[in-house]
Amino acid sequence: MRPTLQDMADILNLSKSTVSRALSGDPRVAQATRARVESLAKSIGYTPNPIARGLATRRTNTIGLAVPCAPRSLSDPFYLEFLGHAGNAAMKCGYSLLLSAAEEDGADTHNAHVRLASSARIDGMILTEPKIKDERIAALKKAGIPFVFLGMTSDPDVSWVSCDNRLGAAEAVAWLTGLGHTRIACLTGPADQTASDARYRGYCEALDEAGIPLDLNIVASGDFTQAGGHAAMREILERGKTVSAVFASNDVMALGAMCALRESGLSVPEDVSLVGFDGIAFAQYSTPPLATVQQPIDELGNASVEVLIKLMCGDNGGPIHRVMPARFRPAGSVAAPGRAFVLESPD
C-alpha cells in the first residue's frame, strides 16, 4: 500500500498538518523538521495522493481538452498536431492533460464537453471548433471553470486564441486571382462553425477585390473531413461546372479533393490548382505538395495553454483574445491557369 500522510506523521511523531506543510513548502516550519520529513518521504517513497488533494483543494492541476465532434475525431491530423503542442506546453507548466470520455449514448459530444467542464476533474478547459451559436458556452460559464477556445467565438465575452482565418483565406485566393484564375471553386467547412464562416468570407472578399462575381455553382459545403472534401469536389464536378482552381477550407478536405480531381482525370496543378488551409505536416509531403494557409499550430497550442493558465490564476481582466497570423504558403499544387481558362490569350 501507498504510504499516507498519516503514516508519515506517525513515524515522525508529528501531526499530519506539519508533514503536509513541510512537503508543500510552507515557510512556517522548522528547517530541521522539514529535512526530517523530506528525507523520510524519499526513503519510504511517499508522494501525496492527488485525488485526495484534489478533493480537499478543489484543484487538480489538470487541463481538459475537448475531443472533436463527429464526423471529425481524435484522429484528425490538425487536432492531433494541436494536441501535441498544447500537451507539451501544459506539461512544461506542470499540468496534465485529460481527454474526456464521450457521452455513453455516443452521439452528443457537446454534452460530454460540458460534463467534463463541470466534473471537478479539471481546473480549466481548452475547446476547439467553436460554433457560431455555441450552446456549450452558456453551460461552460455556468460550470464556473476557466476555458479557452481554439478559434474565435461570436460571444465577445469568451477567451480565445485563433489565427486570422479571414485574412489567411483572402491571401490564398488573392494569390490565385493574381495568377489569372477566375473560376475558383470553394469547398466550405460546416456552416455552423466560425472558422468556416471566416474562411468563406475571406474567399468572397478576395474574389470581390479582383472583380470576380461570386458563383454559388462552384461553392460546395464540406465537413472538414477528407471524405467530405472528396464529396464536395465531386459535387461541383458533377454539376458540370469547370473550374481552374479550388480553395478548400482545410487541408484534409483539400487532400480529399485532390483524389476526386484525379478520379475525374484532372491533374493538379496542370488542370486545376488546389489550395488548402491549416498547414498540417502532410501538406508539404503530398504530391504535388499542397499550397496552404499555414496556421502557427505550435504557437496556437502554446498560446491556448498560456491564456488558460492566466485565466486559471484569476488574472481576470476580462476575456483574452489572441490573433495570430496565418500566411499563405505557395507550393506545387498551384500554377497559372491553363489556356482554356485565360480570358485574354496572351499570344
Added chain:
Amino acid sequence: MRPTLQDMADILNLSKSTVSRALSGDPRVAQATRARVESLAKSIGYTPNPIARGLATRRTNTIGLAVPCAPRSLSDPFYLEFLGHAGNAAMKCGYSLLLSAAEEDGADTHNAHVRLASSARIDGMILTEPKIKDERIAALKKAGIPFVFLGMTSDPDVSWVSCDNRLGAAEAVAWLTGLGHTRIACLTGPADQTASDARYRGYCEALDEAGIPLDLNIVASGDFTQAGGHAAMREILERGKTVSAVFASNDVMALGAMCALRESGLSVPEDVSLVGFDGIAFAQYSTPPLATVQQPIDELGNASVEVLIKLMCGDNGGPIHRVMPARFRPAGSVAAPGRAFVLESPD
C-alpha cells in the same frame, strides 16, 4: 455551486446512502424511490463528483498514457496516431485518457511515468517504447496497477501489444535484396529499445538469407527522430561508403534520411532506394511515396486498450501478449539498383 449528494438527500428527505445507491443502480432500492432520485438529479443537474468518488472507491475510470521520452515528444507522428486510436477506443469504453505532466526537473520522463502509475489518478496505464532493460517495469509492478506496453518487453511477465518488428523488417529488406540490392544501409533506432533491436535483427536475417555479409560501415544509429535519421544518413555518406538502398528503422528517420540524400545530390529511388517502418500517414504522401513496413496502428491502439481493460477487470490469467502482423508496403521510394550496383550486368 454544484449540488452534492447531501443536497439531493436533504431535498428528498432521504439519506445520502439511499441516494447514492439509487444513482449507482443498486438493486436494493425501491422503484419509486429510484424514480424520485433520478428525476431530481436530472432537474437540478446533479452529477456525482468523480474526484470524491475516486477517493472513496479508488477507481477513476481513467487510463494513463505515457508520454514519449526525449528526444521524441508528444508531437511524434507515430505516437500521435497511436494516441488517437487508443483514445477513441478508451472513450468508447467509458474511460478518459490522462497524459501526465513530466517531471519538474524536465529530464526524467521515466520517473514521471512511474509517478503517474502510482499516483492513484488512473486505473491502468499504457506505455510505449519499451527498453530492453526497462527499469520502469519493476516500479510499475510495485505500483500495483495494471499496465500494458506498446511493444514487446524482455520481461515475459509483462503484458504487451506489438507488431512483429523482426519479421516486418526482414520482409522489407528481403524485398530490397530481391530487387538486386546488395549494399543496403541500416539506420537503427536507439540501442536500448526492444523495437530497434528486433528491426535490426530482421535486417540482419534478411541479409543473411540473401547471402550478403553484414557490413557495419553502412549501419548507423539513429534515435527515431527526423534529425536523428538525417544525421545517421549523413554519417554513412561521409564515411565515403556507397549504398544502393537504405532501411530506416522508422518512417520519421526515413524522411530525415531522404533530405540528407537529396542534400548530397542523390535522388530517391534512382540513386538510392529508401524504406521506412511504421506506416505513418505521411509516408504515403511524401515525394516519392515512402515504401514502409505498415504497422496496424489502429488495431494496436484498440488492442492496447482492450488488453488493459481486461487486466483492469482482474481477468488475470497471467500476462497477455498480442502480436499483429506488420506488412511491407512497396512504394515509389524503392526501385531496382542502378547499373553501378548490379554485380552481374544483365546485358
Added chain:
DNA sequence: TTGAAAGCGCTAACAT
C-alpha cells in the same frame, strides 16, 4: 428497503 457512521487522504482554518 433505508439510515447512521466511518472512512478514503488530504488541506486549511483556528488554536496554542
Added chain:
DNA sequence: ATGTTAGCGCTTTCAA
C-alpha cells in the same frame, strides 16, 4: 513552529 479539528463529496459496512 506545531497540533487540533473540520471538512472536501462520495461509498460502504453495519444496523435497523
